[in-house]
Amino acid sequence: MKRQTRRTFLTTVGAAGSFSLAGCTGILGTDDETTTSESTTDAGTPSNTTAPSETTSGEDNPDDGQQSGPQTFESFEKLGSWSAVxxxxTLKKSTKQKYEGSQSAxxxxxxxxxEGQIFRADFAQSGGPVNFSNKNLSLAFKCTSHDFVKIAVQLYAPDRGHIVEMxxxxxxxxxxxxxxNLGVTSAMRPKGVDLSKVYQMKIIGRPNDSNTNKPIEFYVDDLKTVPTPKKGMVMLTFDDGLASQYTKAFxxxxxxxxSGVDAIIPAAVYDDGFLTQGQMREMTENGWDMIAHPNAQARPLDQRPAKEQEQLMVDAKKWLKQYGYAGHKYMAVPKNVMGPKTFDLANKHFEATMSFGASPNALPVIKKDTILSRMYGDGNLQKTKQMIDYAARYKQLTPLMFxxxxxxxxxxxxxxxxxxxxxxxxxxxVTLTDLEKKGLFI
Structure with missing residues (x-):
């Protein structure tokens, strides 16, 4: 396709000014988490968030009680310790819907x-409080009632006045x-938080649409802990392969x-306002990843037939691979909507997939069946800094999107x-390639 023809095509679908070709904006248009800078107790009392210089009790010694790999904390094979709030x-077992073992919650x-909430508060009776210092959490989750949902895990560390929420x-x-792979999004009275003494855990699911009339229905299974790395990490990610990502960001x-991660739409490369391959190669020579961003235009992938979705993914991957970009193994989801078929195809063709999730991620990342969450780095600056703080404090991964x-x-x-x-x-x-080299994809 000639340069002028390609530019005409991009303008036709609205890429030039609104990024609709890339389809990178969240379904609500903005990061609906960025306006919250305080967490709230059950009674609605606001509390302060963490400061960069604060540390969590038990985290100074990385070898204190540290495990060697992922371990199952809760299999949900027995639900006697769990209750509905x-x-x-309501809470009951399911033998038909299960991720591991014979049943799920x-x-x-x-x-x-x-919304639905369940909790476990018997830790003191079963040998004392749970020690989650130097550990991150990972949970298998399935929702059957709504397309868009929120899942949260709360740790009472040690009580309801010191809740850490993911x-x-x-x-x-x-x-x-x-x-x-859960990452901390708020902490109440952080100076008093002690993750070595967790007395209660709560799991919450709710529809993303607060106006819905339909109660959520979901399943949870296979709650694992993973050993934290020695240092938290931040990833700087960019969508669409825009020229300013070289002239300004790079x-x-x-x-x-x-170094950063750039999600590239092959059809846009060399067009006015987009990266050239010369710029892309200079960026990769300086440690950047060039990853796949399928050319969904104004129509989300999940609204297309499965064969068409797959072709768009394969085309983007093949182009990057053809020109020697190692990031072809990874994908950023257009418009951030992950339909069931989109999810299956992404797992088939890519080693890791990124999408908006408004939260950090546990490190190391358990890769099977996961979606790496990103947050808008160009939204609320205070919130962005807070998520960098949480990456440092809880040794997790905060990918920022620009x-x-x-x-x-x-x-x-x-x-x-x-x-x-x-x-x-x-x-x-870090970049996605860095995570792989460090053994943080497991």
């Missing part, structure tokens, strides 16, 4: 609140088991020694503020 739905939400937004896939990040830098996009000065904050934080900047 009063007026927040089946939760149906309340007709009044539409919340994830899932824009699909409905009816599929998804491995959620050149600025190079001054800090940071589009255009400078001009009518995210201001260069604010982008530099993010980079400077990362530099001053106790975190490492």
């Amino acid at each position: 009063e007026r927040q739905g 089946h939760i149906v939400g309340s007709k009044q609140t539409k 919340k994830r937004t899932l824009y699909g896939p409905k009816g599929k088991w998804v491995r959620v 050149k600025t990040m190079k001054q800090y020694g940071f 589009h255009r830098i400078g001009g009518d996009g995210f201001p260069e000065q604010k982008f530099k503020q993010v980079l400077e904050y990362i530099k001053q934080s106790n975190v490492e900047v």
Whole structure:
């Protein structure tokens, strides 16, 4: 396709000004988590969030009680220790829906609140509180009632005045088991949080649409712990392969020694306002990943026939592989919507898939059946810094997502503020390839 023809095509589908070709914006248009800078107790009392210099009790010694690999904390083979929260739905076992073993926990939400909550608070009776210091959590989750949902795990560390919450937004896939590698999204009274003394755990599911009349129905299984790495990590990701990601982001990040991950739409390469291969190669020579971003245009993948979805994925991957970009193994989901068939095809063709989830990720990442969560780095700057803090404190992965830098996009000065904050934080900047090389995909 000639340059002018390709530019005409991109303009026709609205790529030039609105990024509709890439389809990278969240289904709600913005990160619905970025406006929350405080967590709330059950009684609705706000509390302060963590500060960069604070540490969690038990985390100074990385070998203290450290496990050697993923271990099952709760198999849900027996539900006697678990109860439904009063007026927040029902709990029973399911032998038909299971991820591992013979059964899972089946939760149906309340007709009044539409959400479902279960909890376990018997830790003190079964040998004392649970020690989750130097450990991250990973949970198998399936929702059968809604396309878009939120799942959260809360740890009372040690009590309801010191709750650590790990919340994830899932824009699909409905009816599929998804491995959620949980990352901390809020902490109450963080100076008093002690993850070595967790007395209660709560699991919460709710529809993403607060106006729905349908209670949520979901299943959870195979709750695992994974040993934290020695340092938390931040990933700087960019969608669409826009020119400013070279002229602004790459050149600025190079001054800090940071590499990034760029999701490339092959049809847009060389077009006005997009990267050239010369720029892409210079970026990869400096440690960047060029990953697949299927050309979904204005229509999300999940709204297309399975064969068409697969062809778009294969085309994007094949182009990157043909020109020698090692990032062809990874994909960023267009429009962030992961339909059931999209999920199956992504697992078939890619080693890791990224999508909006409004939360960090547990490290190391249990790769099977997972979706790596990203957050908008160009939204609320205070929230972005907070998620960098959480990466440092809880030794997890915070992938930040950007589009255009400078001009009518995210201001260069604010982008530099993010980079400077990362530099001053106790975190490492990584790419997907880095995670693989470090053995953090397991």
